[in-house]
Amino acid sequence: xxxxxxxxxxxxxxxxxxxxxxxxxxxxxxxxxxxxxxxxxxxxxxxxxxxxxxxxxxxxxxxxxxxxxxxxxxxxxxxxxxxxxxxxxxxxxxxxxxxxxxxxxxxxxxxx
Amino acid sequence: xxxxxxxxxxxxxxxxxxxxxxxxxxxxxxxxxxxxxxxxxxxxxxxxxxxxxxxxxxxxxxxxxxxxxxxxxxxxxxxxxxxxxxxxxxxxxxxxxxxxxxxxxxxxxxx
Numbered sequence: 001x002x003x004x005x006x007x008x009x010x011x012x013x014x015x016x017x018x019x020x021x022x023x024x025x026x027x028x029x030x031x032x033x034x035x036x037x038x039x040x041x042x043x044x045x046x047x048x049x050x051x052x053x054x055x056x057x058x059x060x061x062x063x064x065x066x067x068x069x070x071x072x073x074x075x076x077x078x079x080x081x082x083x084x085x086x087x088x089x090x091x092x093x094x095x096x097x098x099x100x101x102x103x104x105x106x107x108x109x110x111x112x
Numbered sequence: 113x114x115x116x117x118x119x120x121x122x123x124x125x126x127x128x129x130x131x132x133x134x135x136x137x138x139x140x141x142x143x144x145x146x147x148x149x150x151x152x153x154x155x156x157x158x159x160x161x162x163x164x165x166x167x168x169x170x171x172x173x174x175x176x177x178x179x180x181x182x183x184x185x186x187x188x189x190x191x192x193x194x195x196x197x198x199x200x201x202x203x204x205x206x207x208x209x210x211x212x213x214x215x216x217x218x219x220x221x222x223x
Contacts, residue, residue: 004155033211043156043199043213058210090155092211100146101211103155 019078023091030096032074134200
């Protein structure tokens with residue numbers, strides 16, 4: 001059974017904290033994605049990685065960075081969390097020339 | 113990637129077919145049509161995809177017009193569990209392409 005696992009389902013952090021959201025996939029996929037989802041705004045792509053140590057900015061990269069040191073793991077980093085980063089964060093993976101992407105269950109992050 | 117246009121919301125009676133339209137008039141020859149859905153509080157789930165021909169799997173059927181400028185996702189016998197947001201995406205299968213979502217259609221299946 002294919003799996004994309006996000007480290008936390010719910011997370012509460014304080015303004016200014018450094019936050020790590022972790023995503024692991026067990027399908028040996030090359031592509032990995034980070035999205036955020038907000039009411040009325042749909043799914044927006046933050047960052048995309050197509051290989052280890054490779055990354056591309058998505059539609060809304062500001063305030064975020066990513067790390068992909070190993071093929072199976074893609075981390076989203078909020079260097080200094082702010083309240084406007086309160087959101088649902090979704091990770092996905094797909095093979096290099098893919099037909100479908102697989103999503104994790106999401107992390108609901110609240111920044112207070 | 114080509115832009116898609118979908119109705120914001122639709123209703124369907126339980127047990128009836130749900131037909132979800134999608135316009136993609138600027139689709140390129142190498143772009144596929146994909147459908148995903150997102151049930152509340154879950155990550156999106158792949159449903160089906162196609163290039164030119166109609167496709168069917170255990171979840172749904174995909175009808176693509178001959179000019180490829182629009183398509184329809186058909187859920188043949190909608191159930192309450194099909195209530196979700198349905199996303200139509202057009203995308204080439206080139207290696208390394210991003211995956212971006214539009215607004216989708218919120219389908220409400222009613223008893």
